[in-house]
Amino acid sequence: MSVNTAEIALQADNLHKAFGNIDVLKGVSLAARKHDVITIIGSSGSGKSTFLRCLNLLEMPDSGTLQVHGEELDLSKAAAGQADKALQRQIERTRAHLGMVFQQFNLWSHMTVLENVMLGPCCVLKRDKDEVEKQAKSLLDRVGMLEKCHMYPDQLSGGQKQRVAIARALAMEPDVILLDEPTSALDPELVSEVLLVIRELAKEGRTMIMVTHEMRFACDVSTHVIFLHQGKIAEQGPPEQLFNHPQSEHLQRFLSSQY
Numbered sequence: 001m002s003v004n005t006a007e008i009a010l011q012a013d014n015l016h017k018a019f020g021n022i023d024v025l026k027g028v029s030l031a032a033r034k035h036d037v038i039t040i041i042g043s044s045g046s047g048k049s050t051f052l053r054c055l056n057l058l059e060m061p062d063s064g065t066l067q068v069h070g071e072e073l074d075l076s077k078a079a080a081g082q083a084d085k086a087l088q089r090q091i092e093r094t095r096a097h098l099g100m101v102f103q104q105f106n107l108w109s110h111m112t113v114l115e116n117v118m119l120g121p122c123c124v125l126k127r128d129k130d131e132v133e134k135q136a137k138s139l140l141d142r143v144g145m146l147e148k149c150h151m152y153p154d155q156l157s158g159g160q161k162q163r164v165a166i167a168r169a170l171a172m173e174p175d176v177i178l179l180d181e182p183t184s185a186l187d188p189e190l191v192s193e194v195l196l197v198i199r200e201l202a203k204e205g206r207t208m209i210m211v212t213h214e215m216r217f218a219c220d221v222s223t224h225v226i227f228l229h230q231g232k233i234a235e236q237g238p239p240e241q242l243f244n245h246p247q248s249e250h251l252q253r254f255l256s257s258q259y
Contacts, residue, residue: 007033007034008031008032008033008034008067009032009033009034009036009068009069009175009176009207010030010031010032010055010066010067010068010098010175010176010207010209011029011030011031011032011066011067012028012029012030012031012054012055012064012065012066012067013029013064013065013066013067014027014028014029014063014064014065015027015028015029015051015054015061015063015064015066015075016061016062016063016064017047017050017051017054017059017061017062018062023231024047024050024231025047025050025051025054025061025231026230026231026232027064027232028047028051028228028231028232028233029233030051030055030209030226032176032207032209033207034175034205034207035205035206035207035223036207036208036223036224037202037206037207037208037210037221037222037223037224038208038209038210038222038223038224038225038226039209039210039211039212039218039221039222039224039225039226039239040052040209040210040211040212040225040226040228041211041212041213041215041218041225041226041227041228041254042227042228042229042254043229043254046228046229046230046231047228047230047231048181048211048228049103049180049181049211051211051228052178052180052209052211053180054066055098055178055209056095056098056100056178057091057094057095058100060075061075062075062076063075063076066094068094068097068098068175068176069093069094069097069175071090071093071094073087073090073091073094096124096125096172096174097174097175097176098174098175098176098177098178099169099170099172099174099176099177099178100169100177100178100180101162101165101166101169101177101178101179101180101182102165102180103180103181103182103184103185104185105153105158105161105162105164105165105185106165107153107161107164107165107168108153109152109153109154110152111152111153112149112150112151112152113140113145113148113149113150113151113152113153113156113164114133114136114137114140114149114150116153116164116168117136117139117140117164117167117168117171118132118133118136118171119168120168120171120172121135121136121171121172124172125172132171135171136149136167136171137149139167139170139171140164140167142167142170142200143163143164143166143167143197144163144193144197145160145163145164145167148160148164157190158185158186158187158190159186159187159190159191159193159194162182162183162185162186162194163193163194163197165182166182166194166197166198166201170201175207176207176208176209177201177206177207177208177209178208178209178210179198179208179209179210179211179212180211181211181212181213182194182198182210182212183195183212183213183214184213191214195214195217198210198217198221199217199220199221202221213258215243215255215258218239218243219239219240219243220239222239223238223239224236224237224238224239225237225238225239225242225243227242227248227250227251227254229248229250229251229254234248234250234251235247235248235250235251243255
């Protein structure tokens with residue numbers, strides 16, 4: 001995947017990750033340019049969510065390098081438990097440039113919708129509370145959740161929770177938004193409302209890396225698709241190429257199981 005380095009928002013090179021004796025990632029690389037929408041597809045257990053969590057350093061890769069916002073991290077020390085204060089600060093800076101949307105929403109149940117969206121900018125970015133509240137309400141309005149801003153997560157549907165989670169990620173003004181199967185925990189009738197929000201973000205030119213099982217949606221919104229198989233990239237390219245003319249037997253078999 002050839003990329004102009006001046007346009008890179010996030011680049012991962014040769015990431016490896018094992019849990020015990022199980023190698024989950026076996027040298028996976030990715031380069032996301034500004035405004036790219038990269039979709040990662042593959043069967044359960046192929047390493048998709050682990051790879052996404054490694055990009056956000058929620059899981060520490062065993063080896064490889066990660067570059068975000070022009071800053072490169074050598075992850076070998078951190079993986080070995082040897083992260084010094086300078087590396088730890090670098091990890092924190094990296095995370096601040098990445099927004100994460102989880103499968104299970106991960107909203108704070110004791111906080112209102114508005115408080116959930118405001119928490120990161122106020123506590124992590126140390127921004128002015130009045131300014132953050134104004135921005136948070138604007139973001140909630142964009143995802144159709146402003147009227148619910150004083151409600152608590154337990155009072156919301158799954159689709160509403162996920163829209164709040166997307167607003168929360170946007171509130172940090174990230175360079176890249178990572179979405180880990182954002183519709184997998186939703187009832188079928190709620191999927192479309194979340195996909196509509198993601199589609200609008202793609203139209204705005206937001207840089208996104210998304211793990212999803214929604215193949216038709218991935219084909220529509222992606223600029224690049226990566227197919228993971230057993231911890232390796234088995235095939236990648238433009239969506240029309242992968243979905244309409246899959247080359248590998250593994251991808252052909254995977255796609256036939258999805259439609």
